[in-house]
Amino acid sequence: GAGVSQSPSNKVTEKGKDVELRCDPISGHTALYWYRQSLGQGLEFLIYFQGNSAPDKSGLPSDRFSAERTGGSVSTLTIQRTQQEDSAVYLCASSLEQSNQPQHFGDGTRLSIL
């Protein structure tokens, strides 16, 4: 079946602009996660959606970052007034609701802020 789909695959924008990154999780996966991977670094947790529960936003680095998940499926990560330090690969993952289910990752959006 189809995996996690992210778009766009690459995004180049000027400092100060807003960007929207999209994630289509695997069908039937109720849990959705956003991570950020800076060049040569590990993965940093940003936000977690689980079913109808309130999202865990504890990893968002500033109030310029926000995310929503509509209809329990597609999610959008929005970065307002982008800064150069926002340049990174933004990865989305999804999993089944049951405990200890593996997270399946998309190929990410590579964001470059000029």
Added chain:
Amino acid sequence: QQQVKQSPQSLIVQKGGISIINCAYENTAFDYFPWYQQFPGKGPALLIAIRPDVSEKKEGRFTISFNKSAKQFSLHIMDSQPGDSATYFCAASKGTYKYIFGTGTRLKVLA
């Protein structure tokens, strides 16, 4: 207490050799320990995972060894191949929740 420490940062192994990557954690509440493989330009792909009630899990050439008392786990790649050259991440989580990732190990297998 949320950190997962991974070593080495990089590793070079001859074809046919054994690659060993180690991770250590502090939070005893973690109950799921996956390993991911990432190729350039791609997202991480699940390689193998273990739960703390098991000391070892093997899938093909890949084995996880888990030491609950030492709070350590490791990935062994037997008969390493050039196609195994990638970045490997260990992670830990509790239930269905965010992963805490290690910082990654860049593996290069020489032909």
